[in-house]
Structure formats: C-alpha cells, structure tokens
Amino acid sequence: MTLRLPVFGTLVLAVVFFLVTAPVKETPSLFDHAPWLNDPFDTVISFMILLVPLIAALCMPRLLLCRRSEPLPATRIRDLLRGCRVLLAGVGLTLASEWVSVVIGDNRAAWNGATWLQVAVLALLSAATAVVLMGVGRVGVPRPAGPADSGASVDWLVDLLLLARQETRRLGPGRRPALALLAWSEQRCARQVRRHPLWTALVFSAVMGAGVGVNQGLREGYYPQVTVVASALLTVGTFGLLVMAGAYLGLIHGTTPWRGARRRLLDAGVITSAGVLVPFALRYHLWWLVGATNADASLDQLVELLLLSAGVIFAVVLSAESIMGSHSESVQSP
Secondary structure: OOOOOHHHHHHHHHHHHHHHHHHHHHHHHHHOOOOOOOOOHHHHHHHHHHHHHHHHHHHHHHHHHOOOOOOOOHHHHHHHHHHHHHHHHHHHHHHHHHHHHHOOOOHHOOOOHHHHHHHHHHHHHHHHHHHHHHHHHHHHOOOOOOHHOOOOOHHHHHHHHHHHHHHHHHHHHHHHHHHHHHHHHHHHHHHHHHHOHHHHHHHHHHHHHHHHHHHHHHHOOOOOHHHHHHHHHHHHHOOOOHHHHHHOOOOOOOOOOOOOHHHHHHHHHHHHHHHHHHHOOOOHHHHHOOOOOOOOOOOOHHHHHHHHHHHHHHHHHHHHHHHOOOOOOOOOOO
C-alpha cells in the first residue's frame, strides 16, 4: 500500500531525529562544540525535540487502527498525512537552522572532531528527510466518499478511545473493568476535554513547561527567578505550537466553535504564544529595544523585551484579522 512506507518512514525519521538530537543536546562534550550551540538555533532545537515526539506519539493510535482487513476511512488517512507533514516541518526546520549555523560558522572557536561528527549526522538526517518528504509528497490525499466518511464527528480523541476499547480484548478477565473505566473516561474526561480544548492544551503545556524548565534549572544551576521565566516561556511556546498543530490536525473537535471577535482574539493569542519565541531566539540582536546590550542585559530586561514583542505581535494579528473580517459571525457553515 502506498500509504504504509511514507507514514512509517516519517515516524521512524521522527524517532531517529529525537534519539540523535536530544541525547546530544544533553552531552556537553558534544553539544558544546556544535555550530548550533547558541540561539537562535538552540531555541529551534529545544522546542522541536518536544513537539516532534509528541506529534509522533499522537499519530500512533490512528496508525494502529489502519488494518488491511478493514476499509480505511479517508479522514483517517488524510489526518495521518497531515501528521506526517507536521513532523517533517518540525524536523526540516531544525535541520535547516543547523545548516545555517554551519554555513555562517557560528561557535567556530569551539569546533573540533565532535563538530564534524555532528555535521556528518546532520547530512545523513537531511538526506533521509528529503527521501521521506518525496515519499509523502507522492501520496495523493483521498477525498471522502460521502457523508459517512466526512469525519465531522471523528477526531484523534475518538480514535484513541476506539483503539483502547479494541485492545481490552487482550486483558482477559480484566476486560470488563477496563471497559467500564473507558466508558467513565469517555463520559467524564473526554467530554470535559471537548468542552474545554484550550484549557486542556494549556494545562498540558504548563505541566510540560514546568517539568522541563525545573529540570533544566536544577541541572544548570539557574536562580529560582530564571527557572520561573524559563518554565513560563516553555509553557507559552508549547501552548502556541500545540494549538496551532492541533487545529491543523483536528486533534479535538470542540463542542462550541468560536466566531467573531472571540475567535480573532483567540487567533491573536495563539499566534502570539508561538510568535514570542522568535524575539526570544533573536534577543541578542534586539536588546536595543529595551536599552540593553549583550554584555549588560538582565532578566528583567528579557521579560520586558518579551512582553513588548508579545504586545506588538498580538496587536498586528488582531488588527489584520479585524480589517479582513476574518471569522465573521455572519458566516455559517453549510
């Protein structure tokens, strides 16, 4: 089947990308000599090693539901291919930023044999990514055969629960209590997730951001206030990236679609959450906005820079959508 190799290839690439990138980043004897040691390159790497494995994990339940003995809904195939595109975008963005750092010779004073070993791995990953990208590009996107296959009420959460119910057959005598637990989860937890998808994403992002931030703070000996700022930035950035990816993938179909001013405010907030990572990554070139330099910039000035940038991004996005009349309440779905 033409779908199998591109999807499996993308997931294998995502796993290899994580297994190569994450341990190297945590190994000073290697990463300290990498051309992409500093920002903006390190910011890209830090967030992609969180996003890529997360999206890959979300793809697995739907992939496991694709069986030869059963017809494949067009919606499931389409969403899996979208997941592959998100994974390839994350991996490709990281590899591209690393190549830029090599070309400009960043951190050249620390280059040694470990540097060229990492560049060789980068070349192999880039070649593998190109091959997988061509394979995914050759797969045609199927169209729904009819209303039953439109996928209006089927999303990734539905398929996750469906897979869990199917797998309970392996539990033998424990199947009945497992099914009861799943039924309770579907009625209580899944319903709340559908009613509050943004709060769910925010709580998930806060847990991940706090965990990663505190771990990094302890390992690198940050002051408590630095750890708090790092955790907050990780939370905000993860929230923005997760919501944007989730909207494209259709992870959760909420029960109350937003329109009008509320939707424009939501869009501006989400884009700002992800967009604020850009001025953070480029802060060494933007300190002049808050009257600082690389030599004397403080944590307070970093927060000031991020808040200023967030305000500008939010205002620009909200103004643009308001002028264009995006998500007007008068527009109704057919």
